[in-house]
Amino acid sequence: MITRFLDPAVLARIDNLDLVARTVVDGFVSGLHQSPHLGHSIDFAEHRAYMPGDDIRRIDWRVYGRTDRLYVKEFEAETNANMSVLIDISASMDFTSGAVTKLDYARYLAACLVYFSYHQRDRVGLITFDRDVVTQVPPTGRRLDSVLHSIDRITPGGPGELARPLRRIAEGIRRRSILVLLSDLYEPPETAIQAINRLRTRGNDLIVFHLMDPAELEFDFEEATQFEDLETGERIPVVPDRVRSGYRGLLHDHVAELGRRMGENRIDYTLLRTTSPLDHALFDYLSRRHKMARVR
């Protein structure tokens, strides 16, 4: 009943990423009965004196430090918020047991999110990383095509790491942003949370989509073979029947721990299978974006 054109395996037949994004997002938006415009996007305009009732978050503390008087920032409405998609392109993302690799899925999802946000009048940007930042397109409100083109050109990188690239990304963010991280999060939860938490500087809102292939989750391999680590090239002999339950248990604990710690750190976290229709992820994003719009 829910077989739709939005199935990633079907989308994989379309070469044009712009068309993929348009197909998914337009279908998704037409599926909503309300306009998804989220509003509340503001640009700094000028200062004015603080008055009781003003949101204290808007007090400009630097001006206060210089003048010893309270001023609040006035903003103009209807401009853009910043939204950047952070894609983990490490070699482990180049895995699939079906039609779509995790990296391809990340590309489709990133294209859809960017396309969707761009039409919300947000500024959209892109950062890819493996052990370090590989490409960086600063948030722009004008060049959707260049962002989509950059997504289209993504190729798998080398071994991955979260701490170093995310620290560099955090240092480079100059304005409060919505950051959407797409990764398979093959790091110990403690390390991953520490790395991701660095992105919270400047009050950034974080949304993490944890991308996993069904074969990684189920480990439904049959043949006893050598298993080769995509990132390190290390090989070990594995008899799937013998390790399956242990593997599933460890992975389940890993995912549960990630979810718990993300929740504790107020980071929106969603585990996505690469077979999940993309509009489900868009729904998640939209509902969280709505929440952010209310609390910002």
Added chain:
Amino acid sequence: MGISLLAPAFLVALAAIAIPILVHLTHRHRRDVTRFPSLQFLERVPYRAVRRQRIRHWLLFAARSLAIVLLVVAFARPFVDRLGAGAAGGGGGTEVALLMDRSYSMSYGDSWDRARRAAREALDAVGPDDRVSLITFADDAVIAVEATADPAVIRQVLDTMTASVGRTRYAPALQLARQIAARSDLSRRQAVLISDFQDSGWDRSADVSLPKGVEFRAVDVSTRESANVLVADARIQRSGRSGGGREEVFVLARVVNQGEAPVRAHRVALEIDGREVERRDVALDARGAATVRFGPVPQPASKARATVRSADDALLADNAFHFVLPPRPTVSLLSVEGAGRTSRRSLYLRQALEISHEPAFLVQSKHGDQVRVQDLSGRAMVVLNGAPFPRGAVGRALVEFVRNGGGLWIVLGQGSALESWPTEARPLLPGTWSEPVDRVPREGTALGTIEYGHPVFAIFSAPESGDLSSPRFFRYRVIEMDTAGVVLARFADGSVALAERHHGKGKTLVLASALDNLWNDLPVQPVYLPLVHQVARYLGGRNIEQPWYQAGQIIDAALFQQTQEDDPAEGAGGDLVVESPSGARVSISMEGADRFVSLLDPGFYGLRRGGRRVDAHPIAVNADRSESDRRALDTEELGAAVTATRDPEAATVPFTAPAGMLTLAERERRQNMWWYILIVALVVLVAESVASNRLPAHSARLERHQEAPRG
């Protein structure tokens, strides 16, 4: 006479016989490798290398090689050429993309049968070297059959296929055809579009061009007849209460005749919960419309499934319009007025709130001195419209009302003196206010700063979604904010225009000016209606439920879960299953990706829990009415857009197979030798599988026997 090959190029594939040899040789030196993202969770277990079984290798190697040879020969399509003709080939085949419109307009009259006939005719012309793909489309496009040289596969699919309930969209289908053509290695490529060619299905801004050299053929299966009567919309009009005190509603249905001939006495009926409650005959002019009014019918006690059904005609999908008849307005408001004529002061507010297809707000106005404690019962919101704070028990009940989750909107008019607010009511206020002031008597002032992130103003944040700077405010009260209050909007001079404070579970909004058109011109501005609605939604604390959805929409299953909240008995255990109008059932959960439901069929979706129907919140779904608009598209214009990037000489051509190629092909087809060879190849492969499955066990036994301690 000799053996000829229809596709000798396939013999190149004999090189594949090297594959088993390579596998055999390389297998000696390395084990199979499964590439995996990360090994960090895999327990390291010793890999038991199985000793190579050389006897099995030679036997299996021979079987595999024979199978490859047979498969290659079969694909080369051998045949006995009694006429001594040379080998076939030269010129290659044609890549055909067959695009089949499945939108619901195709179910008009015999359009669907004509479309299937046209598709079969196109398949009849397909040659043995050709490949055909079947793309079906409506809202979405799907490759129903991947490229195949066997048209029988597509015929089989066509036999079972029916028109959908989606609307036409040509662009996705043509995009898929472009993908197929672009990746084809055949020398000729064609796209055959079979449709009734509705103008509404073509988005002219979409890129539908096919690659250079692709022949495009449009097969129009529409009928000239245009007669169609549809139910375009249905809405509820509340009529107040009957003599028995029960609330009643009218149902207004819009019926449209799209035909060129007038219709006399067309039958339209209203059904509630599956039973016909009223029937009307309506006369419709050619290309005319009429509104049919049913009722009054008693307001149902719970949500009812209502359908306005028109008499059957050539297009069935648009004859029924489904909607949910809700039990009562969702938000009940009490407007408390100050001095003066109540009707005049609340005129704009009442008008604004009651203008709705389905009244979401039930407004009652009373003078402040006429309000009783029981008047607050069942209310979601109270408006103090230029009125002082009620005295005595009513005032205390109002404070309690807000603390328990009610909404209070204080509109500061002439009678809103701060002195009327007792100390115990002050926690409701975001600040204090002074006497009215006229800042700019002639020109007035406008709203300056607005918190667009707040739910009240969120809908105005998009460009051209409402100009909040247009209302002019001539008189208002200056609000001095407390620290507990929050400013939502300010006038251009910085004074507070709208402020909020939360108290207990409820909230209070204070507007610094009045809601009549004396202190400001807000009530006569376009933004007044949505602004008042937003305030009422926000303070009323409810979302307005949608009476119907469009086929293709996706909803959150939480819409069904209201049953748990409304009736705990229905929240009992058991799996949640959504049942579609066609009877299909899909399990859902309230978390994760399974919580989304695609509404694909027109009718009513219901919820079952533990095998039991819990239908307190059915969801009505209707087919997209834009598909009923059967205005024809100019196929030449579409053809020009599709072939826009091609050479001028590559004009749209009829779909025919090359005659010379067919002669050899027909001879080969009559003999069908490839089919027998393929069967032999399959038998060899089955034998190989059986042997390869048995040999390891045998070898393992041998291995254990050899390893067993002797003596």
